[in-house]
Amino acid sequence: xxxxxxxxxxxxxxxxxxxxxxxxxxxxxxxxxxxxxxxxxxxxxxxxxxxxxxxxxxxxxxxxxxxxxxxxxxxxxxxxxxxxxxxxxxxxxxxxxxxxxxxxxxxxxxxxxxxxxxxxxxxxxxxxxxxxxxxxxxxxxxxxxxxxxxxxxxxxxxxxxxxxxxxxxxxxxxxxxxxxxxxxxxxxxxxxxxxxxxxxxxxxxxxxxxxxxxxxxxxxxxxxxxxxxxxxxxxxxxxxxxxxxxxxxxxxxxxxxxxxxxxxxxxxxxxxxx
Amino acid sequence: xxxxxxxxxxxxxxxxxxxxxxxxxxxxxxxxxxxxxxxxxxxxxxxxxxxxxxxxxxxxxxxxxxxxxxxxxxxxxxxxxxxxxxxxxxxxxxxxxxxxxxxxxxxxxxxxxxxxxxxxxxxxxxxxxxxxxxxxxxxxxxxxxxxxxxxxxxxxxxxxxxxxxxxxxxxxxxxxxxxxxxxxxxxxxxxxxxxxxxxxxxxxxxxxxxxxxxxxxxxxxxxxxxxxxxxxxxxxxxxxxxxxxxxxxxxxxxxxxxxxxxxxxxxxxxxxxxxxxxxxxxxxxxxxxxxxxxxxxxxxxxxxxxxxxx
Numbered sequence: 001x002x003x004x005x006x007x008x009x010x011x012x013x014x015x016x017x018x019x020x021x022x023x024x025x026x027x028x029x030x031x032x033x034x035x036x037x038x039x040x041x042x043x044x045x046x047x048x049x050x051x052x053x054x055x056x057x058x059x060x061x062x063x064x065x066x067x068x069x070x071x072x073x074x075x076x077x078x079x080x081x082x083x084x085x086x087x088x089x090x091x092x093x094x095x096x097x098x099x100x101x102x103x104x105x106x107x108x109x110x111x112x113x114x115x116x117x118x119x120x121x122x123x124x125x126x127x128x129x130x131x132x133x134x135x136x137x138x139x140x141x142x143x144x145x146x147x148x149x150x151x152x153x154x155x156x157x158x159x160x161x162x163x164x165x166x167x168x169x170x171x172x173x174x175x176x177x178x179x180x181x182x183x184x185x186x187x188x189x190x191x192x193x194x195x196x197x198x199x200x201x202x203x204x205x206x207x208x209x210x211x212x213x214x215x216x217x218x219x220x221x222x223x224x225x226x227x228x229x230x231x232x233x234x235x236x237x238x239x240x241x242x243x244x245x246x247x248x249x250x251x252x253x254x255x256x257x258x259x260x261x262x263x264x265x266x267x268x269x270x271x272x273x274x
Numbered sequence: 275x276x277x278x279x280x281x282x283x284x285x286x287x288x289x290x291x292x293x294x295x296x297x298x299x300x301x302x303x304x305x306x307x308x309x310x311x312x313x314x315x316x317x318x319x320x321x322x323x324x325x326x327x328x329x330x331x332x333x334x335x336x337x338x339x340x341x342x343x344x345x346x347x348x349x350x351x352x353x354x355x356x357x358x359x360x361x362x363x364x365x366x367x368x369x370x371x372x373x374x375x376x377x378x379x380x381x382x383x384x385x386x387x388x389x390x391x392x393x394x395x396x397x398x399x400x401x402x403x404x405x406x407x408x409x410x411x412x413x414x415x416x417x418x419x420x421x422x423x424x425x426x427x428x429x430x431x432x433x434x435x436x437x438x439x440x441x442x443x444x445x446x447x448x449x450x451x452x453x454x455x456x457x458x459x460x461x462x463x464x465x466x467x468x469x470x471x472x473x474x475x476x477x478x479x480x481x482x483x484x485x486x487x488x489x490x491x492x493x494x495x496x497x498x499x500x501x502x503x504x505x506x507x508x509x510x511x512x513x514x515x516x517x518x519x520x521x522x523x524x525x526x527x528x529x530x531x532x533x534x535x536x537x538x539x540x541x542x543x544x545x546x547x548x549x550x551x552x553x554x555x556x557x558x559x560x561x562x563x564x565x566x567x568x569x570x571x572x573x574x575x576x577x578x579x580x581x582x583x584x
Contacts, residue, residue, distance in 0.1 A: 011385035012394075018382065019401045022464060025416035026404070028426045032419060043419075043426030085311040092307030096300065104308060111319050113573055115521030117542040118566040121549040121558050122325035123318065125336075145318025148311050177303050206409035208524045209542075213550065224409035224524075231415055231528060238419060245415045249408040256407040257400065264399050267406055268472060271465060271514050272507075 026246075033058075033243035041239060051239070058243035062230050063219055068251065070136065071205055071223045077140035079200045082147045083193060089148075090155025091185055095164075096177075105156065111149030116209050119146075127214055138214040139222065143207065147200055154270075158192035159185070195266035198259070205252055223248050329559035336555045347560035357561065360539045361568070363451060364520045367540065368572075370455025371519035375466035376511050383470035384500050387482075390471065402464030410461065414528030417457040418444060421529075444530050450538045457525050462518065466511040473507030474500065509580025513573055520569050541565045 028043055034050040035041035037057065058064075093105050127138045162185070186193070204222065211225025218229035227248045234241050256263050330347050334340035351357050390398055405413060420426050421443035428440035443453040481499045490498070501508075523542035526532060532539035532547070541561055549558035 011382065014382045014385055015398050018378070018463065018467065019398060021460065022401055022404060024426060025413075025420050025460070028420055029416050040424050042424055043429035082314075085314060088307045089311035092304050096304035096307060101304075104312070107320075108311075108315065111315065113517060113569050114319065114323075115517070115542065115565055115569060117521060117523060117545045118562040119319060119322035119326055121545065121555060121562065122322035122329065124549070126318075126322060126325070141314075142318040145314040145316075148315040148319070152311055152315075181307075202407065206411075208409065208411050208527075209546075212527070213546065224411045227409060227411045227415070228528065231411075238422070241415065242419060245412050249412040252407050252409075253404065256403070260396070260400050263407065264403055264468070267403060267465065268468060271469060272510050 029242040029246055032238055033246055035239045037239050038237055039239065054239050054243040055247060058240050058247055061234060061240065062226065062244045062247065064247055066219045067221075067223055067226050067248070070220055070226075071251075074136055074139055074222055075201055075204050077136065078143045078147070078204045079197060082144050082151055082200055083197055085144070086148065086151030086155045086196065087186065087189060087193060088181070089152045090157075091159050091181060093152065094156045094159035094162075105152075108149050108152045111146075112153060114149070116146060120209060120213055123210075124213055133214060134216050134220065136215070136220055139207070139210050142210060142214075143204060147203070151196055151200065154196055155189070155192060158189055162188060194262065195269060198263055198266040199270045202252065202263075223251070326559045326562050329555050330563050332556040332559075334555045335553040336549070337553070340556075343556065347556045348564070350557060351560050351564050356536060357544070360536060360544050361541055361564070363536075363538065364522070364540045364565075364568075366451060367455050367458060367519040367522060368516055370452065371458040371462055371522075372512055372515040374455075374459040375462045375515060376470075376508065378463060379466035379470040379511065380500075380504070380508075382467050383474045383504070384496055386471055387474050399468060402467055404464070405461045406465050410524035411528050413457060413461050414525045417453075417460065418529050421453050444538075445534055447534055447537055450530055450534060454526055454529055454538050457529060458515075458519060458522065461525075462515050466515065469507050469511055470504060473504050477503035506580050509576055512576045513580075516572050516576070517569055520572060521565065541568075 024044075031044055031046055032041045033054055034052065035047045035054075036049070036051055037054055041047065089108075093101075093108075097104065123142050124133075127133055127142065132138045132141070206224045207222050208224045208228065211221035212228055215221050215225065218226040221229070227245060230244050230248070231241060234244065331342060331344055332340040333343045333346070422428075423440070423442045427443065431437065431439045441449065443449050446453075477499065481503070482495060485495050485499050521542055522540050523546070526538055526540050526543050527546075530538040532543050542565070545558045545562050545565070548554045548561065
C-alpha cells in the first residue's frame with residue numbers, strides 16, 4: 001500500500017520555518033543582551049566584545065534571588081491547596097452527588113471563560129478590606145479561587161472515568177469515605193493531578209494582572225509581575241532589559257526542558273478540556 | 275454514573291428502604307468534599323462578580339460617596355466612540371490571534387498528517403511550545419525589541435531592500451495594532467499547530483484512501499475529510515485564541531501601553547486604567563461585565579460547532 005502521504009519535505013520545511021520564527025525573538029534578545037550596556041545594538045548581530053557581565057548586572061538590578069524566592073513562595077501557597085481542593089471537589093461532584101446537585105458543577109463551569117479583568121476591580125477592594133493589599137496573600141488567595149473552575153472541571157472529568165465498582169464496593173460512612181479517597185482514589189488519579197499541578201504552576205509563575213494590581217512592591221510579586229516593573233525601570237537600556245528578561249524566563253524554560261514530555265502533554269490536554 | 279445500580283449489598287438496600295439517616299450522612303460527606311473548593315470560588319470569584327455588577331450601576335471614584343446611576347455606565351460603554359473603538363480593537367486582534375495560528379496550524383497538520391516521531395518530533399514539540407511556557411510579559415518584551423527601530427524586523431527589511439518600510443512598528447498609528455496581533459499569533463501558533471497535528475493522527479486513514487479512490491483532489495480531501503475530522507480540535511483552538519485576544523492584557527501593557535493614542539488599547543487594559551488611574555470604578559465595572567458577556571457571545575457558537583455530531 002502506498003498511502004501516498006503528502007510530501008514529507010514540505011511538512012519538514014514548514015515546521016523548520018515555524019521553529020525559526022519561534023526561536024528568532026529569543027536569539028535576538030540573546031545577542032542584544034551581550035551588547036555593551038546602554039548601547040543601541042542591532043536586531044541580530046554578534047557583538048565584537050560580548051558583555052557576559054550584563055547577566056550579572058541584570059541579576060543584581062532585577063533582584064533575582066529575591067524574585068525566585070517570592071515566586072516560589074507564591075507557587076507553594078497556591079498550587080498544593082488548589083490541587084487538593086479541586087481533587088476533593090472533583091471526586092465529590094463525580095461520585096457523591098446525584099442529578100439534583102448538578103447545579104453546583106454548572107456554577108463552577110460557568111467560571112471557565114471568565115476573564116480575570118472582569119473581577120479585578122472588586123478583588124482589589126475585597127483584598128484591601130481583608131488588609132492583605134501588598135502582601136503575597138493578595139496574589140495567593142484570589143488565585144486559588146480563580147483556578148477552581150478549571151481545576152474542578154479537570155478533576156471531575158478524571159473521576160467520571162473511574163469505574164463505579166471501586167466506590168460502590170461498600171456504602172461508606174464519612175470516615176471510611178475519606179480513607180477510600182486517600183488510599184484508593186488519589187493514587188489512581190496521579191496522572192491527572194500531575195498535569196493539573198504543572199498547569200497551575202505555570203499559570204501562577206507567569207501571572208501578571210494580579211501582581212500588578214494588588215502588590216506594589218516588585219519583590220513580593222511573581223516573576224512575571226516583577227518583569228513588568230523591571231521593564232519600567234530599565235526599558236531604555238536594551239541590553240540590560242534583554243539580559244534581565246532572559247534571566248526571568250530561564251527558570252520555567254529550564255523546568256520545561258527537563259520535564260518536556262509532561263509539560264507538552266499537560267498543555268495539550270489542558271486546552272482540549274478547557 | 276448513577277449510584278442506584280443494582281447490587282447485592284444489603285446495606286445498600288437498607289439505605290434505600292430507610293432513606294433517613296444514611297443518605298443524610300452521605301450528603302454531609304459530599305458537602306464536605308466540595309466545600310473547600312466552593313468556598314474559595316465563592317469568595318474570590320462569585321462575590322467579586324456580584325460586586326462588579328453592583329459597582330457597574332454606580333458613579334464612584336473608589337474613595338468618596340457613591341451615587342446610583344442605573345444603567346448609565348452601560349450606555350456610556352456602548353455609545354462612547356473611544357470605548358467602542360477599544361472594543362473594536364479587541365475584535366481586530368482576533369484576526370491575528372486566531373486566524374493566523376489556525377490557518378498555519380491546519381497547513382502544517384495536513385502536510386504532516388501523521389505522528390511526529392523521533393528526535394525531530396521531540397525537537398519540534400519542545401521548540402513550538404516554548405512561547406506557551408514563558409510569561410506573556412516576556413513575549414511582549416522580546417517582540418518590543420524585535421519591532422524596535424534597530425530591531426530584527428527592520429534589519430531584515432533593510433537586508434532585502436525594503437529599507438523604506440522600516441519604522442518603529444509599535445509607535446506607528448497604522449501598524450501598532452497589527453504588530454501587537456503578530457505577538458499574540460507568535461505565542462499561540464505552536465499550541466494550535468500541535469493540537470491540530472495531534473488531532474489529525476486520530477482521523478481514520480481509510481477515509482483518505484476512500485477519498486482518493488473516489489478521485490478526490492487534495493483540496494476536496496482537505497474539505498471533506500480533514501476539516502470535519504478536526505472539528506473538535508479547531509473548536510478548541512478558536513476558543514482558546516479568541517479568549518486570549520478579547521481578554522488580552524499582558525502583551526499590550528508591556529508592548530504599547532495602549533498607544534499610540536488609543537490605537538492598541540484593549541478592554542482589559544482600559545478596565546485597569548479606568549479603575550485605578552482614572553478612578554472611574556463604575557464605568558470600569560460596566561466595561562468588565564460587557565467584556566465578560568462579549569467573550570461568552572463569541573465562544574458559544576464555536577462550542578456548538580465543535581460539539582455537533584460528525
